[in-house]
Amino acid sequence: MIRIAAVGDVHVDKDVVGRYRPALEQLPDVADVLLLAGDLTRHGTAEEAKCVASEFGDLGVPVVTVLGNHDHQCNQAPQVVEVLEGAGITVLEGTSTVLTIGGTRLGVAGVKGFGGGFAGRCASNFGEPEMKAFVGHTEAIAERLGAALRSLDCDVRVALTHYAPVPDTLVGEPLEIYPFLGCYQLGQAIDSAPTALALHGHAHAGTERGMTPGGVRVRNVAHPVIKQAYNVYHLAADSHPVDASVLVGRH
Amino acid sequence: MTVDEYTEAEIQRVLTEDVDIAEQGITVVRREHALILCGEVESEHRRDEVVRRVRELVPGVPVTCDIGIIRAQAPSEVEELS
Numbered sequence: 063m064i065r066i067a068a069v070g071d072v073h074v075d076k077d078v079v080g081r082y083r084p085a086l087e088q089l090p091d092v093a094d095v096l097l098l099a100g101d102l103t104r105h106g107t108a109e110e111a112k113c114v115a116s117e118f119g120d121l122g123v124p125v126v127t128v129l130g131n132h133d134h135q136c137n138q139a140p141q142v143v144e145v146l147e148g149a150g151i152t153v154l155e156g157t158s159t160v161l162t163i164g165g166t167r168l169g170v171a172g173v174k175g176f177g178g179g180f181a182g183r184c185a186s187n188f189g190e191p192e193m194k195a196f197v198g199h200t201e202a203i204a205e206r207l208g209a210a211l212r213s214l215d216c217d218v219r220v221a222l223t224h225y226a227p228v229p230d231t232l233v234g235e236p237l238e239i240y241p242f243l244g245c246y247q248l249g250q251a252i253d254s255a256p257t258a259l260a261l262h263g264h265a266h267a268g269t270e271r272g273m274t275p276g277g278v279r280v281r282n283v284a285h286p287v288i289k290q291a292y293n294v295y296h297l298a299a300d301s302h303p304v305d306a307s308v309l310v311g312r313h
Numbered sequence: 314m315t316v317d318e319y320t321e322a323e324i325q326r327v328l329t330e331d332v333d334i335a336e337q338g339i340t341v342v343r344r345e346h347a348l349i350l351c352g353e354v355e356s357e358h359r360r361d362e363v364v365r366r367v368r369e370l371v372p373g374v375p376v377t378c379d380i381g382i383i384r385a386q387a388p389s390e391v392e393e394l395s
């Protein structure tokens with residue numbers, strides 16, 4: 063069994079340092095790894111990344127993260143990554159990592175993701191260059207996630223994104239902004255491999271639980287959604303998507 | 314002053330785009346002669362800054378703050394995914 067702790071959207075800056083630490087001190091007793099679902103900072107500066115590193119570094123368990131949109135605000139993503147990696151935090155973007163936990167190989171593939179909307183109600187790669195650039199970004203990221211998941215050599219696969227792969231976990235957000243909160247292409251990428259669990263953040267007013275069309279459990283772990291320092295999920299060593307045949311009739 | 318739709322749109326954009334605020338999770342509820350701010354932020358300082366900035370944008374309009382600080386305690390339960 064693998065114990066995964068996860069939280070997203072911690073939006074750390076000087077005023078938040080120390081708030082998570084008491085709960086994080088207990089984390090190694092209850093989890094084997096901590097996954098962070100992006101929006102670690104408010105503006106994506108190296109200074110804020112140092113605050114993240116002091117809060118989430120040196121935990122005693124591996125910490126793996128993706129960046130969120132806030133972490134790109136100041137165009138300093140490379141510096142943010144450098145600070146985080148310097149603190150021993152693994153940053154994924156179209157890449158993956160394998161951790162061996164009690165003899166089980168946990169593979170985590172991650173991307174920031176992007177918006178675009180969900181099947182039948184989404185942006186199209188058509189028309190103005192700005193529109194094509196928007197949807198092109200969505201498609202390129204989703205393709206990288208799918209490739210990273212499919213190429214993982216491991217026992218249990220987890221997908222880590224900032225943007226949402228399904229609309230289920232957006233319930234609570236205004237319908238009008240769904241296209242800015244996620245895209246179906248991420249779900250399709252997750253379903254292209256036998257993924258056991260998909261974690262995301264970004265939708266602060268969303269819902270914790272959902273499922274991809276292929277039966278992969280999705281959890282929105284944005285801090286305002288889970289309302290605690292982190293959630294803990296127990297995954298069996300042979301975890302795989304729910305049998306799609308039982309999903310017939312699901313709404 | 315009254316708070317019309319354009320003012321509401323401006324408030325929402327300032328809350329996100331003003332680098333001193335950078336909050337995307339605040340809901341602005343317009344009542345007849347007042348504004349209510351809802352949502353959750355990571356610190357009291359951020360909550361106070363949101364309220365201060367909104368009051369600046371709508372002078373004379375009573376602004377009620379119902380913004381919470383997100384709890385950061387350790388979890389007491391786990392979820393088993395078989």
Ligand SMILES: [Fe+2]
Nearest residue numbers: 071101132264
């Ligand atoms: Fe966020």
Ligand SMILES: [Fe+2]
Nearest residue numbers: 101130131264
């Ligand atoms: Fe975000």
